Amino acid sequence: MENYTVDEYALCARFKSKRKKKRLVKEDFEKQLIQIKKLEKELWNKRKNLPLVPLDNPYQKGWQSNFVLREDVARSSEAEFYKSLLGKINTWQFSSEKSFKGKKKRKRRNVYVEKIQTVKEFSEWEWRSPKLELTEKEKMHFYKRERWCSNFKRFKIHYVFNEPWRYVLRISPYMITHTKMVDSDLESEIQFLDNYITNLNLRHKINKLVDGFSHRWSYYENENPKEISPIKNKSLQVLYQQYVDEMI
Template sequence: MENYFLDDYINGSRLKSKRKKKQLVKKDFEKQLIQLSKLEKELWKKRNNLPLIPLETPYQKGWQRYFILREDVARSNDALFYNNLLEKINTVQYSSEKSFKKKKKKSRKYVCNDRSQFLKEFFEYEWASPKLDLTEKEKAHFHKVQRWWPNWKCYRIHYVFDEPWRFVFRVRPNMITHTKMVDADLESEIDQLDNYITSNFLRNSMVRIVHGRVKHKRLKEKEISKY
């Protein structure tokens, strides 16, 4: 009975209980994290929107590799179709070596292996999105594949192009012709904000509050054919 009258008195006098105070402090803290995240995104956006400045003397920085139509495909009646499709699924890699090989230590020795490069694949959510820039005819040239993701411990569905043999690699010098304009004041502001977030260990809390905790649905393990 005494507790009842005490609670009634607290509510009537608009005094905050310890639990209520704790909730308000937490809510205020989360609001501050959201504001920090918005400010950080705004600063990054300003940096990304800075114009490119042409260099007086372009220079080469390594090599780039991408896909082009194979010669016989380029001469075929379907060349235009596959060229348009390639523009949507092409990928580019950069390397300091023209051979695009990477060193890997094996049996106390370094072995050079070819770097893998594949055409763009689509996750299930991308495939179902209305923003997907593929026609129905282009979609017909893809098939569905399930792959095991060890980091997430689940299977994920990919949509993969049926005929990668229609394309071959082309390697070209990676020429740097422009540089991004640098705003010293903006960079200083970004550094100060990043130092504040890092020194106060706020990064993980910001991600959790803004993006939430991602839940991954695990699929049953089963034998699937390798692509």
């Protein structure tokens, strides 16, 4: 009688070999990770699509600056045309200071300079895109301009509005009137799933499996709660008190 190995007998008897069983377990685990990623994305989208709820007491959070029609242009016969165009090229800036000054280093010193704000300019790719919302009449109010791009080390073409004097910059309080609705059940599901991924250190495996690579983003570099050392995470106040007690 011939002697057969376990793998040969399993092959003849149509049983699964140890290697195949191990591979099937791994494939099943990877399928579970993919489903976890899909579920997490679905929960995030549900949170993102929650409606806004008006606040009982609106409050101010800094300042905002945007362009409005100049008074004489608003009274002219072409006010509707320039108002419609402004809705497509208007820009907004937000700041905690009404002066809208930003910090900039000059000669090893930090100075505050005013932020330059202009109406929107279109790149060559945006100008040729079929998704551009400008009409042919509106396009006639733009001119082509070449500008040096330090990132690409070459000149790039931009289309600039040729009558910026028709709009003036307005600074107004930035009021918070609405807030995002909070779904306690949804937040509980998201937190439960996030705790499961964090406790089992699955974030790196999921990203590498779904995206093909995994970056160590600081957002996901939270310390595993199971690995937190009570000595390492003591507050400075407790450590200082222990030091004082030892000295006494």
